[in-house]
Amino acid sequence: MGAVLKIDLIAAARPNFMKVAPVYHALRRQMRCDLRLVHSGQHYDANMSQTFFQDLALPDPDINLGVGSGTHAEQTGRTLMAYERLCIDRRPDWTIVVGDVNATLACALAATKMGIRVGHVESGLRSRDRSMPEEVNRVLTDAVADLLWTPSSDANENLRSEGIPEARIDFVGNVMIDTFEFMRPRIEAASTRADQGLVFGSYAVVTLHRPSNVDDPARLATLVNTLGRISADLPIVFPVHPRTRARLEGAGLLSRLRACAGIRLLEPQGYVSFMNLLTGAAIAITDSGGMQEETTYLSIPCLTIRDTTERPVTLTQGTNQLVRAEQLLDAVHAASFAADESWRAAQKRPPLWDGHAAERIVESLKRHT
Template sequence: MKLTIIAGARPNFMKIAPVIAAITQKQREGYAISYRLVHTGQHYDKNMSQSFFEQLGIPEPDVNLESGGGTQAEQTANIMVRFEKELMAHPCDLLLVVGDVTSTLACAIVAKKLQVKVAHVEAGIRSGDITMPEEVNRLVTDAITDYFFTTSVIANTHLQKEGKTSDQIVFVGNTMIDTLLQQRSRFTPPPIWHTAGLQPQAYFVMTLHRPANVDQEANLTLLINEIMSNSRELPVVFPVHPRTAKKLEKIAIAHPRLHLVEPLGYLEFNYLVENAKAVITDSGGITEETTVMGVPCMTLRDTTERPETCITGTNELLGTDPAALAPAMKRLFEGGWKKGGIPALWDGKTAERITQKIIELFEVKKQPAVAYE
């Protein structure tokens, strides 16, 4: 059984690493399953992509389509054209896509047009905000997917409402948490830990990249100033996404407690998150990691595609109005933040469940042992 796995952007790498490990284990057990790893090149900055392969022990991709850059349409088109050639040259039985990035959408479309079945890891999550490119990617990908591997019962419900059948939907848990739990003992402090003299639970981590927060310079300035005004003299570490860096250059914001750093590797970033007083973000994936690590998380968005991080976990939606930060920060410092819990099946065994289901669906057999004289 031949599987093609797609990775294109930073979050993908965290999600495919445990799946590759689980497939490798099945190969050791004698199952006739193989994979081809395709990197679309959607993100090609070393800190945003290559370091993840190195740190998470992912094998070098079999091919890099080098499709980064350009507008949404240009990037989608580039990936589709290049991946079509790749898939025709290397046919497979199943395409595995993860998450909600452009690569996920583009490669799923190509596969279906070539009559290849598609499995979507992290299927069924919905924000309800169609203005987000990721929401378009989710809806279109799930409209043509054959098998849906979900992170929550809420995602199952979304898919059922969209007409998917119970035999297509498999609640498996969260592969990002597999990676988190596998790598947690290897977390390592980044240089800023020492240069800024950071101490556990005595600083904030902030990430911002969504248009609603960073595209308007006046709003971005107000947002950062509000964070600094309410962080009670604690340092704020801000690993800056390339998109946000361009905006920060224009507003030239500076504060003695605000530490702007380049994007960090997975092990370094999560060291900061695990030891932070709290995280302020507009990312979706980070809210999952803070939930499992029990770190308070403030999400500067009006909607989330990961409601379980709010219902069960440590995350809270504050919206995009900077004024919402002051009362949230006050509650945090007064010890009123919720403790949270861990959602069902976020136990580090998701990739094993995915791989086992693929083996069952495609009736993959163990190869007979070879006897040697």
């Protein structure tokens, strides 16, 4: 037998944990390797990190870099330096990064500069909006990575158009769907929806956290007022991101939301609890990337409060729509058709969104090692 492959799998922020989990479990099942789970420490409180690890059956990280919060430059720089030191102490054969957060780019850069091979899960997504830090992270990570695992055919085309050699691109599908199918029994058995008194198919789920929506008090006020009007006809459940809560409090808007009888404000939810809410929703209102994919898979209409998306496949599938804050009320009313079961039944899932993407990633890694 050959030498055991040393692999570092990087976990950073909550949106990435759902992508890390299926890869971790597939590596454990399918490959003889010395696997080290490295947490950057970007999300370090229990609701934003530990709960997700427990839900996703992930062990405690082998290493926590303890990076914490800060500006984009501070987070990226601290992560790069900390991960470089880690690689000097114990050099991996491969560093696997996921998604598009600051630690994704930082660890990819540190590994590349040391001659360590890098694999990128969820490569090739593009919004064409360089004002989004995540877009910069995506482009630069793909430029340096050795093996690019893509979730959709448009991602393949994006990479080809940027001059990435075909040999580095491997279309494997969407690992987020792996996580959902792995956790489906627990999601369906969870009582979160019932505990909130919500009726299946008769409420909206809202998540907001992007600076473009929550940092401008005027724009945030528009969203709060619109959510209040929507909730008069359609109950809303709104798990509030810590950053969003701080902005709402700072703008004096949190009390306005609390005064709306039709809005339930929750703490950030673990994966199982949140997906129990989402699977029963009539509609999702969000600025998240992952929820655009999850609602597409579940055939739930999604209104994304952004000007661009790095997941255009959700638009072409017809389940997702980009809207501005001032368009939201009309868009919710227009999407009411989607409560029709015949509409949901007619939706088709994108290719390779089948719950086996992580298995294909491991097979790809074997072929390239």
